[in-house]
Amino acid sequence: xxxxxxxxxxxxxxxxxxxxxxxxxxxxxxxxxxxxxxxxxxxxxxxxxxxxxxxxxxxxxxxxxxxxxxxxxxxxxxxxxxxxxxxxxxxxxxxxxxxxxxxxxxxxxxxxxxxxxxxxxxxxxxxxxxxxxxxxxxxxxxxxxxxxxxxxxxxxxxxxxxxxxxxxxxxxxxxxxxxxxxxxxxxxxxxxxxxxxxxxxxxxxxxxxxxxxxxxxxxxxx
Amino acid sequence: xxxxxxxxxxxxxxxxxxxxxxxxxxxxxxxxxxxxxxxxxxxxxxxxxxxxxxxxxxxxxxxxxxxxxxxxxxxxxxxxxxxxxxxxxxxxxxxxxxxxxxxxxxxxxxxxxxxxxxxxxxxxxxxxxxxxxxxxxxx
Numbered sequence: 001x002x003x004x005x006x007x008x009x010x011x012x013x014x015x016x017x018x019x020x021x022x023x024x025x026x027x028x029x030x031x032x033x034x035x036x037x038x039x040x041x042x043x044x045x046x047x048x049x050x051x052x053x054x055x056x057x058x059x060x061x062x063x064x065x066x067x068x069x070x071x072x073x074x075x076x077x078x079x080x081x082x083x084x085x086x087x088x089x090x091x092x093x094x095x096x097x098x099x100x101x102x103x104x105x106x107x108x109x110x111x112x113x114x115x116x117x118x119x120x121x122x123x124x125x126x127x128x129x130x131x132x133x134x135x136x137x138x139x140x141x142x143x144x145x146x147x148x149x150x151x152x153x154x155x156x157x158x159x160x161x162x163x164x165x166x167x168x169x170x171x172x173x174x175x176x177x178x179x180x181x182x183x184x185x186x187x188x189x190x191x192x193x194x195x196x197x198x199x200x201x202x203x204x205x206x207x208x209x210x211x212x213x214x215x216x217x218x219x220x221x222x
Numbered sequence: 223x224x225x226x227x228x229x230x231x232x233x234x235x236x237x238x239x240x241x242x243x244x245x246x247x248x249x250x251x252x253x254x255x256x257x258x259x260x261x262x263x264x265x266x267x268x269x270x271x272x273x274x275x276x277x278x279x280x281x282x283x284x285x286x287x288x289x290x291x292x293x294x295x296x297x298x299x300x301x302x303x304x305x306x307x308x309x310x311x312x313x314x315x316x317x318x319x320x321x322x323x324x325x326x327x328x329x330x331x332x333x334x335x336x337x338x339x340x341x342x343x344x345x346x347x348x349x350x351x352x353x354x355x356x357x358x359x360x361x
Binding site for chain 1: 236237290293294297298299300301302305307308309310312
């Protein structure tokens with residue numbers, strides 16, 4: 001008697017199991033899936049839910065702008081705002097004290113920082129160290145805390161700057177980043193070098209080295 | 223689960239996905255229907271489609287994790303909108319969102335590779351048994 005011929009089954013295809021066998025296999029998988037989802041929910045809940053909530057109003061303040069806004073800064077292109085007067089900013093510090101950034105007085109560097117920006121987080125301690133070591137003479141430095149968002153990391157900015165021993169006078173921008181927009185901010189951190197006559201000497205974005213910051217101060221003095 | 227977690231973070235916790243997050247989503251989201259259909263059809267051949275997606279996703283996640291540690295790798299500035307260097311979540315000192323994605327991609331890859339090895343071993347065993355049976359019948 002000849003042997004019945006059967007078509008060989010491909011290696012990756014298996015015989016379909018019976019309904020009972022399938023349910024026996026599916027049940028542990030469903031239990032495992034639900035358990036794993038619960039673990040993921042707990043991890044995400046822990047990760048997201050434990051952020052300290054601080055009222056945003058103490059970290060932002062009203063900003064009044066007088067004068068024409070600077071053009072948005074585009075690195076690598078000729079800067080049309082160089083030589084133009086800076087707009088006057090009137091606002092408040094984290095403590096609620098009045099602060100004004102305006103033309104006049106000594107050359108100055110206006111630096112805009114955002115609490116959640118990793119480059120600002122790296123730049124702030126460097127500036128603190130350089131100032132402490134007396135390596136940034138020749139210009140005053142004034143800061144604006146902008147881009148404030150309570151849902152983003154490293155909030156609130158006042159606590160961050162206090163931790164970093166930041167003693168530079170700092171204005172709080174409003175929730176619409178009015179001060180940043182008036183100065184042509186397009187990225188963080190953002191630096192505007194201002195001459196003694198109140199005109200823009202140079203602008204820069206990004207994490208600056210000591211040499212680059214000293215060059216900005218030199219431009220403000222020039 | 224990674225897909226649900228990612229949707230939770232963007233739609234419920236309101237953490238907007240950055241450019242690299244979107245690339246990881248492109249690799250992760252199709253795995254849900256692909257693997258679901260494969261489980262339903264008991265098709266072990268799915269690994270040939272799913273592993274490349276998981277490996278590509280893992281590569282992007284790895285780059286994102288490295289970028290979080292060394293933000294200057296890509297540029298020296300933070301975009302105003304939503305930079306990829308922004309760390310929304312960090313737990314246990316390392317567990318950021320791209321680190322979670324990397325874990326998921328790695329787990330999927332390892333499980334698919336293990337399933338493939340298991341399948342090959344079972345097929346070899348079946349072939350051996352069939353040969354033995356043929357020999358017995360011939361005798």
